[in-house]
Amino acid sequence: MSSAVKLGDCLEVARGIDSESVDLVYVDPPFFTQKTHTLTTRDRKTRFHFSDEWKSQQEYSDFLRSRLKLFWRVLKKTGSIFFHCDTNASHVIRGLLDEVFGEDMFRSEIIWYYRRWSNSQRCPLPCHQTIFFYSKTKNYKYNQLFGDYSPSTNIDQILQRRQRDNHGKAVYARDEGGDIIFDGNKKGVPIGDVWDIPLLNPKAKERTGYPTQKPILLLERIILLTTEPKDMVLDPCCGSGTTLVAAELHGRHSLGIDTSPSAVELAEQRLKNPLKTFSELLRKGREAYIQCDAEVIDYLHGLKLLPVQRNKGMDAIINGGAGSGPTLVRVQRTGESLQNAAESLYKAGLKKKPAAMILVATDWKEERTLFNVIPKGVTVVYATAAEIMRVLTGLQSIKQNVS
Ligand SMILES: C[S@@+](CC[C@H](N)C(=O)[O-])C[C@H]1O[C@@H](n2cnc3c(N)ncnc32)[C@H](O)[C@@H]1O
Incomplete structure (x- = not known):
């Protein structure tokens, strides 16, 4: 697959992208934390940083609005945008997305939920971030993904084929002998809008040392939901290149942009050897872990x-x-x-x-x-x-x- 990383402000770089040429835009910009994010690699050789300091909320909002308009332009009519943020500015971003994409293009507010340890705050521990999903038109690509049935689901019943009776009521289908028909082809439950995906653990192979790096698992889910192989994915604030790695692993083309030269270099390095951490926790499920x-x-x-x-x-x-x-x-x-x-x-x-x-x-x-x-x-x-x-x-x- 072709993947490229460009150094520069996404405002400038995105101006050079053809209109209606992108299938998915994933935006993970600075979150309005009013901090400079800094982190050092495990070998202590490289120190990455990016600024998230703003004069005012207005300045932040103007910064995003001008770029969002460009992202809207480059998206195909069947394309979608996933906008990652947290409580610092989610209220501002929802308004901007409504303004640029239209309120009726809102598809969902995804809560990325993870566990973490801390007891330093006098409020419930923050353990989620928000990802807004908007489509460009109502005719957008969406591939339903399925998760497991909840433990309380009566699987026995779920696996029995159903049909509508003469009154339109769902009833169990029966064969000529009057027996219930087994239907083993159930795919599971369509995934919901709360995604339980662990944060990268300190020893995870895919961890690069880039501040606020997102797990590939999260990006894979977004890519699989809204694109097909060979589609084009754009990450205008690509940081360590997580989106590009996920796109590469799933046969999608991608373009990443970042203002930080060290981020661009890192993303290019990652693309040479796209690595994904295998999560035992997700494979077995949290319940299994607790009961293991x-x-x-x-x-x-x-x-x-x-x-x-x-x-x-x-x-x-x-x-x-x-x-x-x-x-x-x-x-x-x-x-x-x-x-x-x-x-x-x-x-x-x-x-x-x-x-x-x-x-x-x-x-x-x-x-x-x-x-x-x-x-x-x-x-x-x-x-x-x-x-x-x-x-x-x-x-x-x-x-x-x-x-
Ligand atoms: C939250 S981080 C992205 C992290 C990334 N998703 C990852 O998994 O590594 C935000 C990134 O936006 C970049 N950035 C900030 N302003 C930008 C701009 N105007 N154009 C492009 N990138 C920008 C920063 O350098 C930083 O790498």
């Missing part, structure tokens, strides 16, 4: 804890404890020696300055002499079942050994 180690969580039932994923050294954190740091908890796995379990908890705790590290021993037969090799700072307690087995079999509990 249900057995482990069962051992900790009754505690007010935060389950920890993707960390072999610990299973949960309990806030509060003897010291100021967190209390780390780990459960010994079946077949794992107490020593190995303790060492991996100890390693996980090294940089966290924990108040305590608690290891739940599940193997009741582990010799108490092993206690000598448990790293300092790790406290071993027996799980209830293991404790009971030790009592029943006359083995001494480790706790007795300690005192």
